Amino acid sequence: MMKTTLTCTLSLALLAGCAPFSSPDARDTPADGHTARNALDWPGSYEGTLPCADCPGIKTRLTLMKGERYERQTQYLDREPQPEIVTGTFSWESDGSTIRLDASGDSQRYFVAENQVIMLYRDGTRPTGPLAPHYVLRRAQ
Template sequence: MADTSHSASNALDWEGTYKGIVPCADCEGIQTTITLNKNLTYVLTTVYLGKENDAESELNGKFFWNADGLKIVLEGIENAPNQYFVGENKLFQLDMKGNRITGNLAKNYQLQKVNQL
């Protein structure tokens, strides 16, 4: 059983807005902004840089913590990454299976906290 007495969900100030530009296979990068609210809702805004009119989209939904309280899962997202490891003032985008991205580009999958709600 996982020890949930000390986890990101209860030990970190995770509520707030996170921003970063993550790699994109067919564009210059995906400008990503995620706002996590205390009531377990989120707003995800993405801008595909270098695409016609820098295609922007916004998604609102709920998220939940995994069993050990270290990762969040954004509901309502299919066929795209929807899991993030929650660190101190950072979100780390995980791969489609929920694993940390490794290798030379790993640091490019981080979103920095820009404000506290």
């Protein structure tokens, strides 16, 4: 009986020791430590026309500045003669590639990539399907 208990205990300890441990932050950050925040030249302006449920689109210009500041210009194409301009701050999420605008920017999230930013859904996921390319703002020339 003692031998069986000892064998079971050692087996459980061995199995527990084999389970990989990773903190949530370790899973969010690439293994080499490179993220958009530290590896890309992300400051600059990004432009595009985002989808709109009841209009032809929303012309958008998002300017990201050092010091985690931004300016966002949005213009509903068939409604507003002038763009609405909002300024504020943004923060980097733990993955180092996603930013979240402050409350002035409706806490909107964007995935920062090489020469583009992708507007994310409210739940933080990337758009998929045929409309996905319309959520991309490209670096302005």
